[in-house]
Amino acid sequence: MGQTLIDFTPETLFDTIVFIAFFFFCSGLLFMFSLYLLRIVKSFRKKTEQRVREQSQRIVNTIIINDSMSDRTAPEAAFSFQIQQLKLLLGHSTIRKNVFIKLLLDIKRNLSGSSAATVQSIYKQMQLEEHSRKKLRSLRWEVVGQGIRELGEMHCTTRINDIRPFINSRNELLRQEAFMALVRLQSGDEKFSFLDAYTETITSWMTLNIHAFLLQMDSRELPDFSRWFHSKNESVRLFTLQMARQFRSTKALPRIAELVNHVNENVAVLAIETLGEMDAYPYSDVLLSLVKASSIRKVIAATKALGRIGEPEITAEALSPLCDHPVYEVRYVAAQSLLQLGAAGRDRIMEHQSSVSGIIKHLQEPLLQ
Amino acid sequence: MKILICDDDEALVSMVRFKLTRDNIGEVVKALDGREAKTLLKDNDFDLVITDIHMPFHSGLEIITFIRHELNKATPVIVLSAEGLENTVLQAFDIGATDFITKPFSPAELAVRVKRILKLK
Numbered sequence: 001m002g003q004t005l006i007d008f009t010p011e012t013l014f015d016t017i018v019f020i021a022f023f024f025f026c027s028g029l030l031f032m033f034s035l036y037l038l039r040i041v042k043s044f045r046k047k048t049e050q051r052v053r054e055q056s057q058r059i060v061n062t063i064i065i066n067d068s069m070s071d072r073t074a075p076e077a078a079f080s081f082q083i084q085q086l087k088l089l090l091g092h093s094t095i096r097k098n099v100f101i102k103l104l105l106d107i108k109r110n111l112s113g114s115s116a117a118t119v120q121s122i123y124k125q126m127q128l129e130e131h132s133r134k135k136l137r138s139l140r141w142e143v144v145g146q147g148i149r150e151l152g153e154m155h156c157t158t159r160i161n162d163i164r165p166f167i168n169s170r171n172e173l174l175r176q177e178a179f180m181a182l183v184r185l186q187s188g189d190e191k192f193s194f195l196d197a198y199t200e201t202i203t204s205w206m207t208l209n210i211h212a213f214l215l216q217m218d219s220r221e222l223p224d225f226s227r228w229f230h231s232k233n234e235s236v237r238l239f240t241l242q243m244a245r246q247f248r249s250t251k252a253l254p255r256i257a258e259l260v261n262h263v264n265e266n267v268a269v270l271a272i273e274t275l276g277e278m279d280a281y282p283y284s285d286v287l288l289s290l291v292k293a294s295s296i297r298k299v300i301a302a303t304k305a306l307g308r309i310g311e312p313e314i315t316a317e318a319l320s321p322l323c324d325h326p327v328y329e330v331r332y333v334a335a336q337s338l339l340q341l342g343a344a345g346r347d348r349i350m351e352h353q354s355s356v357s358g359i360i361k362h363l364q365e366p367l368l369q
Numbered sequence: 370m371k372i373l374i375c376d377d378d379e380a381l382v383s384m385v386r387f388k389l390t391r392d393n394i395g396e397v398v399k400a401l402d403g404r405e406a407k408t409l410l411k412d413n414d415f416d417l418v419i420t421d422i423h424m425p426f427h428s429g430l431e432i433i434t435f436i437r438h439e440l441n442k443a444t445p446v447i448v449l450s451a452e453g454l455e456n457t458v459l460q461a462f463d464i465g466a467t468d469f470i471t472k473p474f475s476p477a478e479l480a481v482r483v484k485r486i487l488k489l490k
Contacts, residue, residue, distance in 0.1 A: 057380060057383050057384075058383075058387075061383060061384055061387040061388075062387070064384065064476070065384075065387060065388050065391055065476060103380060106378065106380040106381075107380045107381070107384060108473075109472075109473065110378065110380070110381045110384070110472050110473050110474065111384075111473050111474065111475065111476070112473040112474055112475050113475045114475070115475055115476055115477075116473065
């Protein structure tokens with residue numbers, strides 16, 4: 001019989017167990033030591049950030065408040081001196097620069113008018129633009145997003161070309177940041193021109209965020225969204241339609257009416273809903289022709305819109321047959337719209353009492369009013 | 370004059386505090402959340418309260434209700450909020466706010482309003 005490689009005598013077994021125990025003990029110690037070290041580093045970084053924030057906030061406060069004084073008590077030299085102080089405080093440290101930029105963004109978010117312009121001026125005087133631009137080359141998307149936001153918020157118009165490529169990024173949040181930054185940085189007719197070359201999807205989340213952002217803008221700066229109603233990108237068509245609806249762009253109504261027969265059902269349905277939401281009374285005839293459409297979604301959208309904007313007599317007559325429609329949802333919206341039309345609608349409902357009595361009972365339930 | 374500013378945004382609190390102190394309007398005390406604000410209000414008499422609406426623990430609207438109904442005080446309250454919806458503004462005035470300023474705002478404008486409310490020159 002051949003000999004085994006390890007001879008498991010009681011002594012060697014004991015030595016092996018001691019060795020394994022010692023190994024795990026040392027690894028545990030090393031692990032706990034690295035955790036402790038990491039904690040010290042984190043706490044040191046946090047304290048440094050807090051200190052930099054407090055020290056720089058004092059100087060920034062002085063600059064902003066002095067700058068907003070009507071008598072401008074502080075001369076230009078004082079501004080340069082304070083900028084020098086800030087530069088000394090930040091040095092070449094990336095962490096300190098990031099803390100300072102975050103502070104500027106936090107302050108600017110709350111300020112308007114000349115005070116907000118002063119914050120931008122501090123950022124530029126501190127030559128932080130290049131620092132933000134470098135972030136665009138990072139491999140981490142969140143750092144790139146930060147860079148885009150900083151350049152946009154601080155109105156670095158010379159960086160438009162650096163940001164533009166991110167508008168068609170595969171990352172949804174980067175697209176969103178680039179979208180908002182470009183709207184901030186571009187002016188006049190160019191403000192939304194990037195939508196011409198937009199190839200990606202505008203998700204619901206992006207739409208919500210962009211809408212919230214556009215709400216803060218001067219409404220006179222908003223473009224004629226109908227310019228993109230025939231964009232090759234369905235997402236852009238839907239987005240611009242939604243924006244036209246949200247900002248009640250009455251100028252776009254004739255072009256919205258043209259979209260109700262669009263080959264893409266999503267676009268057509270949204271156009272129909274938009275006409276109703278925008279109380280486009282002159283276009284109720286366009287909607288009347290759709291209550292006999294083959295698409296159930298279109299019929300439902302048109303019926304709902306007509307309940308809001310239709311001429312009572314004509315609309316009630318057109319909607320009346322829908323009370324016997326085989327699809328429950330169509331019967332439901334038809335009854336709902338007929339009720340909205342007042343006396344003319346109620347008379348028609350009486351003719352179809354048997355088909356919609358349950359729906360009417362539900363719609364007239366006082367607790368649901 | 371003693372002013373209480375309640376907001377969870379430290380940068381904003383620091384800015385407002387600096388502006389009001391610099392304009393010699395008075396002593397400015399800060400509270401970074403609703404709970405701290407309530408404690409300070411219980412223990413001190415303030416000539417003016419500036420409050421945000423959305424704060425941890427208690428909202429600005431709760432702070433106004435607390436001043437008016439629990440402390441039974443007529444201390445003027447300026448609401449400083451990013452939420453400028455008609456309903457919110459009306460609700461704030463309805464429960465006893467003295468003024469409403471929407472963020473983003475100008476510190477100079479805030480100081481003018483504070484002076485007007487405190488009847489300072």
